[in-house]
Amino acid sequence: KQEVTQIPAALSVPEGENLVLNCSFTDSAIYNLQWFRQDPGKGLTSLLLIQSSQREQTSGRLNASLDKSSGRSTLYIAASQPGDSATYLCAGRSRGSQGNLIFGKGTKLSVKP
């Protein structure tokens, strides 16, 4: 069964820094991997979706990569801003999860002015 892990659980950086959030998964037969942002007390907002045939996707200051062979995905945030402070979750869909998303527990990011 697919398992998704995000390390670290929390990260604090100064404004302007480039940073990388990590996500690892156990089932390499992955259909896609999706990154979400969650603000406190709110729902999840989809940031990027990477299909299994792709290696990366970009949206503005965000870049997500996928390496199926190593079971890893990264979310790169360039020039971080205080407004980027939130919890970031990754989730993978694979045959082993009945095609449903399996979520990591998230990385709580704090960007300090």
Add this chain to the structure above:
Amino acid sequence: DVKVTQSSRYLVKRTGEKVFLECVQDMDHENMFWYRQDPGLGLRLIYFSYDVKMKEKGDIPEGYSVSREKKERFSLILESASTNQTSMYLCASRPSGRALYEQYFGPGTRLTVT
């Protein structure tokens, strides 16, 4: 723009009450999902539905049931609410298709059972 709405942002119910959480999506998605989110446990799938009148158990279905009478609406039912069902409940929807499509979430319902 995909929109998933949930009937309440905050709800307070008493132990033993029957509770209905409603979710509506406006993009004709086939798949709909109910999750609960708890600190330290992450998001856990309660039930999902691939089509009208179809339902499948997720990882933690005990104490819950669902109803999908129309394609756009997916209801989560707590037959007899208990304090351990105090949680954030999140609804989501997604079109059919193995890899192509993103999953979209509603704003969540914070349920407190006293």
